[in-house]
Amino acid sequence: MASHFADRLCEAVKKKNTPLIVGIDPVYARLPQAIRARQKSRQKDLAVEIDALFEFSAKVVKIVAPLIPAVKINIGYFERYFWEGIETYYALISEADAMGVEIIGDVKRGDIGHTAQCYAEAHLQNPDFGGMEDIISPDAVTVNGFAGAEGIVPFADIANDQGKGIFVWVRASNPTAGVIQDFADAAGVKMYEKIAEVVGEIASQPKRLGQEGYSNVGMVVGGTTPAETSILRQRYPKCWFLVPGFGAQGATPADCLRFEDKNGRGVLVNASRSILYAYDNPKYTDQFGDNWEKCIEQAAIDAKMELAKART
Amino acid sequence: MASHFADRLCEAVKKKNTPLIVGIDPVYARLPQAIRARQKSRQKDLAVEIDALFEFSAKVVKIVAPLIPAVKINIGYFERYFWEGIETYYALISEADAMGVEIIGDVKRGDIGHTAQCYAEAHLQNPDFGGMEDIISPDAVTVNGFAGAEGIVPFADIANDQGKGIFVWVRASNPTAGVIQDFADAAGVKMYEKIAEVVGEIASQPKRLGQEGYSNVGMVVGGTTPAETSILRQRYPKCWFLVPGFGAQGATPADCLRFEDKNGRGVLVNASRSILYAYDNPKYTDQFGDNWEKCIEQAAIDAKMELAKART
Numbered sequence A, B: 001m002a003s004h005f006a007d008r009l010c011e012a013v014k015k016k017n018t019p020l021i022v023g024i025d026p027v028y029a030r031l032p033q034a035i036r037a038r039q040k041s042r043q044k045d046l047a048v049e050i051d052a053l054f055e056f057s058a059k060v061v062k063i064v065a066p067l068i069p070a071v072k073i074n075i076g077y078f079e080r081y082f083w084e085g086i087e088t089y090y091a092l093i094s095e096a097d098a099m100g101v102e103i104i105g106d107v108k109r110g111d112i113g114h115t116a117q118c119y120a121e122a123h124l125q126n127p128d129f130g131g132m133e134d135i136i137s138p139d140a141v142t143v144n145g146f147a148g149a150e151g152i153v154p155f156a157d158i159a160n161d162q163g164k165g166i167f168v169w170v171r172a173s174n175p176t177a178g179v180i181q182d183f184a185d186a187a188g189v190k191m192y193e194k195i196a197e198v199v200g201e202i203a204s205q206p207k208r209l210g211q212e213g214y215s216n217v218g219m220v221v222g223g224t225t226p227a228e229t230s231i232l233r234q235r236y237p238k239c240w241f242l243v244p245g246f247g248a249q250g251a252t253p254a255d256c257l258r259f260e261d262k263n264g265r266g267v268l269v270n271a272s273r274s275i276l277y278a279y280d281n282p283k284y285t286d287q288f289g290d291n292w293e294k295c296i297e298q299a300a301i302d303a304k305m306e307l308a309k310a311r312t
Helices: A005-016 A033-039 A046-064 A082-098 A113-124 A149-162 A177-181 A191-203 A231-235 A253-257 A282-288 A292-311 B005-016 B033-039 B046-064 B082-098 B113-124 B149-162 B177-181 B191-203 B231-235 B253-257 B282-288 B292-311
Strands: A020-024 A070-074 A102-109 A140-143 A165-171 A217-221 A241-243 A267-271 B020-024 B070-074 B102-109 B140-143 B165-171 B217-221 B241-243 B267-271
Touching: A005 A102, A005 A165, A020 A046, A020 A292, A033 A046, A046 A070, A046 A082, A046 A292, A070 A082, A082 A102, A082 B082, A102 A113, A113 A140, A113 A149, A140 A149, A149 A165, A149 A191, A149 A217, A149 B177, A165 A177, A165 A191, A177 A191, A177 B149, A177 B191, A191 A217, A191 A231, A191 B177, A253 A267, A253 A292, A282 A292, B005 B102, B005 B165, B020 B046, B020 B292, B033 B046, B046 B070, B046 B082, B046 B292, B070 B082, B082 B102, B102 B113, B113 B140, B113 B149, B140 B149, B149 B165, B149 B191, B149 B217, B165 B177, B165 B191, B177 B191, B191 B217, B191 B231, B253 B267, B253 B292, B282 B292
Parallel strands: A020 A070, A020 A267, A070 A102, A102 A140, A140 A165, A165 A217, A217 A241, A241 A267, B020 B070, B020 B267, B070 B102, B102 B140, B140 B165, B165 B217, B217 B241, B241 B267
Antiparallel strands: none
16 A cells, blocks of 8 residues: 555545445444344443444444445544543554555544644554554544644644544535635635635645645535535645535535546545445345345445446 | 532632633643653553553642632543543543532534534533443533534533533634634624624523523633634623633733623633643742642642732
8 A cells, every 4th residue: 555645545546446435423322233132131331332333333344345445433423432432443443444444533623732733643643652552543534623724734744744644624514514614704705715725735735745646634525515615626636525415414426526536536425324324224124124234235335336427 | 519500610710719720731741750750661651651641630630629710621631642541531520520620621522413412422421321420521611613503502402401511612822723713704703703603692592591690601712812802701791701821822811801700700711831830930949849739839829819910
């Protein structure tokens, strides 16, 4: 594998022939009955829930890894189980790494100065403490850029040192995000465009560019606002775009693929719930019954096909 | 203690007769020699560093607890030690709780929808899993409101349920934050004012108000930009303001006290490094030698005095 994150993404998207990535946001109450059944009589036992989360998530990653270039693991769903959940998050990263996919930690951390440095070390630097040699951090993380360049650069610099990447949150996919993110100045420039400008400036620094011309600093831009945001693709040709909102949140394949360059690169299209919980969808259960692994596999194949059709 | 967070703050600020709070942002390399000496020959051992961090932080809280209404614990400095660090963060909260101060977890989490819910449960809800009955979460946390109301309300609602509070990050104290946060619309309204408007609307919902008229939803506004931000005090009379930047970051007592109401309430002024590392300051070592506890205690007393003078 190439040692620059953006080069690895180019390679992985080409090899798997898709920009689809799968988001791992597991909720215990929605896990397959077969996994939850192991809870037995124990009441709200943290270890039971977290073990089930790990078993499910690791299986999902194993199922989808041969099909897609990357997985996005949302730490919030693990953090909800306190330190046990965080340990499980890192364990899942090790599992995913062994399966040969790029791993994006969806952590959305952001703060000023030395705190940003601490978060960057926690989330991008492979642990260098004795006894933790087996632990690895994700290949990239999402970052909240609200503090401006000072809050972003510490992450970008550690990403550089470690052959990793970051995706700064530029435009969210939720309905009320516009109140903040579409806030516009006198010239009509919107807040998210301003953040994109800050990110784009950091991203285009020569030291951050890989051999394929892409930067290890990218942007998160929701697929639900394609008309407004596709201009960002032209403005920042060196950035990878991580696009949530495909599937359950309603963005169409075409909405998401607006960010793809002419060589089919530069965008990662994330689907979470529509694939993760495919075993709750009659479309799949009619075919595969209670074989939840098959439901998930087919949903990933279908999402990939759906994107492939829109690409041509 | 009153069961509404804002009422508890009113009571605590009155009782300790100061708006000063101390930020716990411990860096291993800066800990007192006496604590670091216990590292012996072990190289970069995580347990050694984290134990030292806990020992130091718990002692600092014990020293300052009789003097001040609240401590602010920055999770980033603990998260840097992975799950072990997170466990230590919660252990420190339990220690602080036993010492009778309000505890603000400086976590700056923020995301959309269900992820925000997960973070809110992780950081505000006392664990309800079997075997975790001794664990408590902080009395309040800082929140990143970039996702808009949908990213804030899940935190505010859990805070309501638990008699706790939140402080949404409105204006940072770092130099480059202005690029994003002072971004202004055609009418001259700035980004941070827009976020404050979203926060103010949530904060003023009747169900969030305590008996003293204050809301459990407040704002984080840096003390380094007093001229621009003190208008927020008038606009949002129901909000507590958490003001970082006093001490090492250069905000003066008057800068910070602009947020105080006429009864001496409504503002928490945070000092971190200037108190935490007072044992590196000749002003204190000349007097107390290597008694680092005394240095910290005196620095807290001095900061309190400095604010008291500016108050009158």
